Each structure stands twice: as structure tokens, then as C-alpha cells.
Amino acid sequence: MRNTLDSITRNLWHVVAATDELPIGLVETTTLLDTPLALTRGLDGEPVVWLRRDEEQGEEIDAETVLERLPVKTAYGYTWTCLGSPPAELFPIPEFAEPDRVNMSCGSIGIHVSAPRAVENFLDMGHFPYVHTDILGSEPHTEVKEYDVEVSEERDEVLATRCRFIQPRAAKSATKPMEVEYVYRVPHPFCSVLYKSCPEDETRQDVIGLFLQPVSEERCRAHLLQSMIDSTSTITDLRRFQQTIFGQDKPILENQYPKKLPLDPRAETPIRADKSAIAYRRWLSQKGITYGVIPQAS
Amino acid sequence: MTITLYDFELSGNCYKLRLLMSILGVPYDIVPVDFFPGREHKSDAFLRLNPFGQLPVLRDDDLTLSDSGAILAYLARKYDASGRWFPEAPDILAQVLRWHAVADDITSTASAARLALSFDYPFDVAACQKGAHRIFRLIDEHLWFGEKAGRDWLCAPDHPTTADIACFPYIMLSEEGGISRQDYPALRRWTDRVRRIPGFVVMSGIFPAGPAKQD
Numbered sequence: 254m255r256n257t258l259d260s261i262t263r264n265l266w267h268v269v270a271a272t273d274e275l276p277i278g279l280v281e282t283t284t285l286l287d288t289p290l291a292l293t294r295g296l297d298g299e300p301v302v303w304l305r306r307d308e309e310q311g312e313e314i315d316a317e318t319v320l321e322r323l324p325v326k327t328a329y330g331y332t333w334t335c336l337g338s339p340p341a342e343l344f345p346i347p348e349f350a351e352p353d354r355v356n357m358s359c360g361s362i363g364i365h366v367s368a369p370r371a372v373e374n375f376l377d378m379g380h381f382p383y384v385h386t387d388i389l390g391s392e393p394h395t396e397v398k399e400y401d402v403e404v405s406e407e408r409d410e411v412l413a414t415r416c417r418f419i420q421p422r423a424a425k426s427a428t429k430p431m432e433v434e435y436v437y438r439v440p441h442p443f444c445s446v447l448y449k450s451c452p453e454d455e456t457r458q459d460v461i462g463l464f465l466q467p468v469s470e471e472r473c474r475a476h477l478l479q480s481m482i483d484s485t486s487t488i489t490d491l492r493r494f495q496q497t498i499f500g501q502d503k504p505i506l507e508n509q510y511p512k513k514l515p516l517d518p519r520a521e522t523p524i525r526a527d528k529s530a531i532a533y534r535r536w537l538s539q540k541g542i543t544y545g546v547i548p549q550a551s
Numbered sequence: 552m553t554i555t556l557y558d559f560e561l562s563g564n565c566y567k568l569r570l571l572m573s574i575l576g577v578p579y580d581i582v583p584v585d586f587f588p589g590r591e592h593k594s595d596a597f598l599r600l601n602p603f604g605q606l607p608v609l610r611d612d613d614l615t616l617s618d619s620g621a622i623l624a625y626l627a628r629k630y631d632a633s634g635r636w637f638p639e640a641p642d643i644l645a646q647v648l649r650w651h652a653v654a655d656d657i658t659s660t661a662s663a664a665r666l667a668l669s670f671d672y673p674f675d676v677a678a679c680q681k682g683a684h685r686i687f688r689l690i691d692e693h694l695w696f697g698e699k700a701g702r703d704w705l706c707a708p709d710h711p712t713t714a715d716i717a718c719f720p721y722i723m724l725s726e727e728g729g730i731s732r733q734d735y736p737a738l739r740r741w742t743d744r745v746r747r748i749p750g751f752v753v754m755s756g757i758f759p760a761g762p763a764k765q766d
Contacts, residue, residue: 274588283671310673360588363669365729489585496587497560500755503669504726 262544264337268464268476271358272332275300280312284468300325300332329478330358344440348460349480357488359477359495366506367545368443368465368473369514374506375445375463376437376529378418384501387421394419397526404536411439411536413529425494426483427452439533442542451482470545471512515547554579557608559586563720564619565607566754571716574750577630587670620651623713635710646706650714662721664728683730695737703744719745723757
């Protein structure tokens with residue numbers, strides 16, 4: 254199983270928890286890249302992550318007694334770690350720091366599918382009217398209009414722009430149907446960030462992050478970030494909206510076969526609306542990612 | 552009357568009440584509860600509503616009720632003028648309550664497996680899955696013999712009851728707990744019939760049935 258863990262994946266920062274949800278002084282357990290991990294937070298609130306031995310979930314622990322630690326980064330409300338040698342920086346989401354934004358985790362949810370399949374579903378607009386009926390789409394407005402995709406050499410990320418879709422209820426703050434414009438970034442092989450027109454302020458964009466924790470090649474945990482311009486909704490309301498959407502995607506994702514993402518262009522039949530998925534698959538291939546994918550035959 | 556449902560979208564137990572109120576055409580307001588990740592159902596404010604710390608809670612004017620099965624019975628008795636959803640006849644009432652108990656067993660097996668796999672609850676997934684398969688097999692047989700005898704629903708009457716509503720959600724969400732319904736054809740046909748009840752609504756994770764075959 255472990256032999257497919259490529260060095261690119263091994264050396265990435267991977268999300269493992271919403272930092273605020275990690276208990277101080279108690280052990281939390283999780284799995285990353287088939288490797289059992291233990292996590293906690295110290296009295297200073299800082300997360301500590303290490304390779305799990307016989308620690309059990311909920312056990313008391315003093316973070317200061319943990320000496321052999323994995324690297325940790327906290328960013329966007331989440332705790333990130335690495336099993337190899339991580340880069341200095343994680344991808345930027347500058348909007349997160351804007352003072353009037355409501356930033357929140359929306360829960361970390363286990364899905365029985367590979368992380369790249371979950372990224373690809375996030376990029377897809379074609380399913381909106383059928384899976385997110387009367388929220389993110391509705392018949393007969395099913396057309397995915399022409400949009401642009403590029404791989405930014407400078408930032409090493411896939412970028413899809415000019416994505417437009419008629420949405421009955423684009424966000425919690427939406428009161429009427431609107432044509433919504435999306436920008437998708439894939440700045441990390443297992444993370445995507447979406448910018449969409451904000452119903453409350455047409456000059457700005459709501460930001461939704463989908464950060465996937467690859468548990469195994471065929472399982473992941475989806476960590477959802479919302480960074481919203483919304484002066485009226487509560488955090489509970491905003492979480493509920495996003496969880497409703499995600500709960501609709503989940504059974505669709507879990508029924509995808511194979512669970513790993515095939516990178517051979519002939520393995521599945523894309524349509525024009527899948528341009529961003531094609532670019533994403535090619536980008537993973539060129540990077541040499543083999544974990545959670547079925548690599549192209551050489 | 553003003554009905555308020557303390558609700559979590561991804562909860563099958565909350566959905567049971569949304570479903571019956573939709574079928575009965577009973578209007579209600581929702582107070583969202585941050586069950587996950589906020590664990591608001593364990594907060595002091597929520598424990599004052601339900602000391603057991605469980606969703607759903609329903610308020611009807613000054614009355615505060617908890618437990619989805621009990622609330623289904625309350626709603627049916629109070630708002631279903633036809634008396635069909637929670638029948639009075641002693642033998643039928645006993646059947647309905649019997650299936651409400653099965654619904655709780657489905658919650659402690661199929662729903663528990665889903666909580667473990669999706670929401671990181673520390674449950675024994677294999678044991679939960681095994682328990683759910685045992686129940687699904689029994690329901691499938693019950694429904695298969697029912698179909699042969701001309702019975703479409705869990706209980707004897709020729710119409711659905713709260714028993715069908717109580718058992719439906721966590722059967723439909725079972726795949727999220729890694730429990731396939733592939734081997735239970737009569738069970739699957741029954742889920743289609745439930746999904747064609749007039750007034751049926753979906754929840755996240757449950758999709759509408761396709762159109763029924765016209766004879």
C-alpha cells in the first residue's frame with residue numbers, strides 16, 4: 254500500500270484538523286497517508302502532531318511531554334502537518350485576513366473516495382442542477398458556458414476563470430436567483446479554493462476552501478472553510494448552508510468508480526465542461542503524483 | 552399554533568419530522584443547531600430543552616418534546632385528521648410501535664456506522680455494519696413476504712404509517728456507513744414507495760425516486 258506514496262505527496266503540507274476543534278490536553282487521533290497520527294493542543298493553544306503509537310482518542314496528555322513531533326503549520330483556521338520535508342510556505346489565501354470577513358470551519362467530514370476525486374467534483378459545475386437542485390442550479394439552466402483554464406507557471410496552480418452559472422440560491426445571503434461568476438484555484442494537489450460572486454456586495458467575492466486530508470488512497474477527510482461577506486447570518490446558519498451542499502455531493506462522490514482518479518486521458522470520457530478537470534489531471538500527472546490516482550501508463 | 556423544530560440538516564432523526572410535517576402539510580419554523588462540528592446539542596442552553604442532549608427537539612406552543620419516534624406519534628395524533636399515520640386500532644398500534652423500536656435499532660447500527668465513518672465518532676464500525684445487515688435482512692424478508700401478500704408497507708394497513716417514516720432515513724443513508732443495500736431488493740422497492748408518498752421531501756444525501764413504472 255505504502256509503495257505508491259510519491260515523494261511529492263510525502264513532502265506536502267496536509268490538513269489534519271480544524272485548530273479550534275482540537276481539545277487542549279486531550280489526544281485526538283487521525284490517519285494521514287495510511288499513517289496513524291495523534292494530535293493535541295498545548296495550554297498555549299498551539300497544536301502538536303506526532304506519530305501515534307498506543308495513544309487512544311480522548312486520553313489526557315500534556316503537550317509538553319511530546320518530544321518527537323511532526324512539523325506543524327497553522328493556517329486558515331486549520332492545522333497542517335507533513336510526513337517528510339515540507340516547503341516553507343503554504344499556498345496563499347490573502348482574503349482570509351480581511352477584517353470584515355466571517356471565517357469558519359464547516360466540519361471535517363470523512364468520505365470514501367480518493368482526495369483527487371473530491372477536488373475534481375468541487376471543480377465541476379455540470380452537476381449543479383441535478384445534485385444541488387434549487388440551490389446551486391435548476392433545470393432548464395443546465396448549460397456550462399465556455400470558461401478559461403490555465404496552469405499558472407509562476408504560482409504552480411490550476412486556475413479556472415470566467416465560470417458562470419445561473420443559481421437559484423447561490424449563498425445563504427442570496428434572496429433571488431443570480432448569474433454567479435466563479436473562479437477556481439487548485440493551488441495544492443489536494444486543495445481547492447473557490448471565489449464566487451457575493452450576493453451581499455457585488456464588488457467582492459465569497460471564498461470557499463475545500464482542503465482534503467488523504468487518509469488512504471481511497472479515503473479522505475474533507476475540511477471545509479468558508480470566508481464570507483455576510484453581515485446577517487449566524488455561523489450556524491452559514492455552516493448549515495455549506496453542509497447541506499456537501500451532504501448532497503457525498504453519496505455521488507462515494508459512488509464514483511474507481512475510487513482513485515484515473516490520469517490516463519483515455520480512461521474516462523470528458524466533455525467540454527470538464528476542461529478544468531482535464532487540466533487538473535494533467536497537472537497531477539506532470540507533477541508525478543501517484544498517491545490516490547491511477548497513473549498514466551508510460 | 553407555532554411549531555419550532557430544533558434541527559440539524561444532516562440528521563436522519565430530524566429529517567423524520569421534516570418528512571412527516573411535509574406530508575401532513577404542517578407549517579413549522581427551524582432553529583438550526585450546530586450538531587457538528589459545534590456540538591451545540593451538548594451546550595447548557597440545549598440541555599435545558601432536552602437533558603439527554605439529543606436531536607431533534609420540537610416545540611409546539613408551550614410544549615417541548617424530544618425523541619423522534621415520540622414526536623412522530625404526537626404529530627400524527629394531533630395533525631393527521633385521517634388517523635392513518637398513527638392508527639388507533641390496538642393491533643396496528645402495537646405493530647407501529649414495534650417498528651419504531653426497529654428504527655431505534657437502525658439508528659444504533661446503520662446511523663452509528665455513518666457517524667463513525669463521516670463524523671469521526673469512536674464506534675466499532677465493523678460491529679455496527681454487521682448489526683445493520685442483520686436488521687436489513689429481516690426487513691427485506693418481511694417486505695418480500697408482504698409484497699407476495701399484497702402488503703406494501705411495514706405494518707398491515709394499505710397505507711404508510713409513522714413506522715415507515717421512522718425506519719426510512721437511516722436505511723437510505725446506510726451507504727455513508729459502508730452498508731450496501733444491493734442484497735435487499737424488497738427493501739429497495741419499499742424505499743422507492745416511500746419516496747413516492749405525496750408531500751415527500753428530500754434531505755442532503757437522499758435523492759428523489761425516479762418516476763414509477765406505469766402499467
